[in-house]
Amino acid sequence: MTPSDLLDLCKAKGLRIATAESCTGGMVAVALTDVAGSSAVFERGFVTYTNTAKTEMLGVREATLAAVGAVSEEVAREMALGALVNSDADIAVSITGIAGPGGSEFKPEGRVCFGIADKTGCTTETIEFGALGRTEVRMAARNHALQLLWRKAGGPKD
Template identity: 75%
Template sequence: MTVTDLLERAKALKVMISTAESCTGGMVAAALTDIPGSSAVVERGFVTYTNTAKQEMLGVSAETLADHGAVSEEVAREMADGALTHSQAQLSVSITGIAGPGGSEFKPEGRVCFGLAVQGHPTRTETVEFGALGRDNVRRAARDHALDLISKGLSDID
């Protein structure tokens, strides 16, 4: 599904979308807002690169960050939920990961955690290991995966 198709589907369903992004730095919101007429669907985007931003803008718990680290499904869940809570959207996607270069043996380069929150449905999370593709490629792959998640979330509303 193209981004234009995704936006048309959301518009037909009267669904507003918000994004909560860390390692992609707003790439998902940019992909959505590159399309004319996206203001009918894109409610807002949060770029929360630091832990402080995640806490202040999305309500991510300091305890969750301390217990699991920023790159975790637990944080991705709180980011997605926070994007719904702090917006007028009915669907939100979150992304937190290690684009590279670098990483660690416990959290390697290319690990990205996603959250998908749809009003009235349980929030879903997943981790994708894109591998050490290089920073630009990991970020693009994460953006594209998040757009696919938004499409799946719209199916929950259909």
């Protein structure tokens, strides 16, 4: 599945996409908008690198950030749902994680939390990509987010 395949699928189904990205810094949005004609499907992208941006742009609750931190499924859920509420999209994906270098014993480098939402709700998951290096973790997260969008749009499993 390529970004072009995803866009074609969504266009055929009349679906619009929004992204809410932290550690990937807009890489999912870039992958989609690199394709000519993506404006028929890509509604908007939020790059919310700081906690302040997450609260101001997506409505992530400060209490959630204080309780569990930005790299959590709870924040990924609020990011994805916030992207839906603050856009005209039908599907939204969120990404928040630790690309590296660094991390901690409790939140290691390579941990990335995802949310995938539509009008019926949101599911979340955490992937431990490991200490692959910053570039590789970010690319892996981008690719996984595109797969989540593909599956949510009804694409066949690869």
